[in-house]
Amino acid sequence: METMERYQRAQDGFDAVLATVPADRWDAPSMCAEWTVRDVAGHVVWGQEQLRAWATGDEYTVFAGAPGAPHPGEMAGDDPVATFREARAAAEATLTRDTLDRLTAIPGLGEVPVSAVVTLLTTDHLAHAWDIGHAVGSTGRLDRSLIPGSLEWARHNVMRRPGFFGPELTPPADADEETRWLAFLGRAAWQRVPS
Numbered sequence: 001m002e003t004m005e006r007y008q009r010a011q012d013g014f015d016a017v018l019a020t021v022p023a024d025r026w027d028a029p030s031m032c033a034e035w036t037v038r039d040v041a042g043h044v045v046w047g048q049e050q051l052r053a054w055a056t057g058d059e060y061t062v063f064a065g066a067p068g069a070p071h072p073g074e075m076a077g078d079d080p081v082a083t084f085r086e087a088r089a090a091a092e093a094t095l096t097r098d099t100l101d102r103l104t105a106i107p108g109l110g111e112v113p114v115s116a117v118v119t120l121l122t123t124d125h126l127a128h129a130w131d132i133g134h135a136v137g138s139t140g141r142l143d144r145s146l147i148p149g150s151l152e153w154a155r156h157n158v159m160r161r162p163g164f165f166g167p168e169l170t171p172p173a174d175a176d177e178e179t180r181w182l183a184f185l186g187r188a189a190w191q192r193v194p195s
Contacts, residue, residue: 004095006146007118010125011088013143014044017129018081020138026080027073031131031187033166035072040128041084042075043067047121048087049075054104055094055114109157120157123150127185134189142178151181158185 018041026038035043046065053060065072077083100115109116126142127150158165166186171179179189 003100003115003118003122006149007122007125008092009143010122010129010146013146014125014129015081015084015088017133017138018084021080021132021136025136026076028135030135032128034070037132037135038073038076038080039071040131041080042072043069044125044128045075045080045083045087046072047124048084048091051114051117051121052087052091052094054117055091055099055102057102119149119153122146123153123185126150127182127187130182130187130189144178147177147181151184154181154184 021037026041027036029035030037030040032040032043043065046062046069049062049065050060052058062075063069065075075083095114095118100113100118102114103111104114104117105111106117106120109120126146130142132138154165169183169186169188171183172190175183175190182189
């Protein structure tokens with residue numbers, strides 16, 4: 001279950017970053033254009049709920065946290081850390097060998113097994129952990145062991161359009177692996193958070 005192990009490590013990292021957000025910073029700008037820190041958290045919560053539906057075959061018609069949604073923060077509630085942990089636990093309870101093999105249709109990717117969605121969400125958790133951490137000045141680093149696999153996935157699957165990923169950026173010549181990965185995802189790790 002290497003896919004699940006990587007995913008759980010990405011979730012742990014995201015959880016750790018969420019836990020560092022000061023109470024007065026949830027509505028601060030994030031590194032995702034037009035989204036606050038709470039919006040990023042709400043989007044990740046939405047991803048957990050959508051994953052649970054894909055794993056179980058249930059219909060899920062909530063779009064408030066979808067990529068490009070105007071205010072996904074409503075999905076995070078008053079306590080984004082607790083909301084994320086609840087959504088994570090509910091989704092994980094549905095992920096078995098059988099449900100990971102279940103086919104589901106993903107816009108832009110076509111029909112894929114749920115395990116492929118888990119791989120997508122590994123990158124989503126890593127990138128959004130950075131988005132939040134960078135926005136609030138958290139000094140924690142991402143799990144570097146996950147970056148090569150995330151970059152490999154992104155090179156074959158990234159969708160560059162509003163609400164998804166921005167254009168690939170050119171990092172500084174002396175950039176480390178994490179900065180180069182972020183640049184591929186359209187994130188300028190060498191720039192300050194927008195004010």
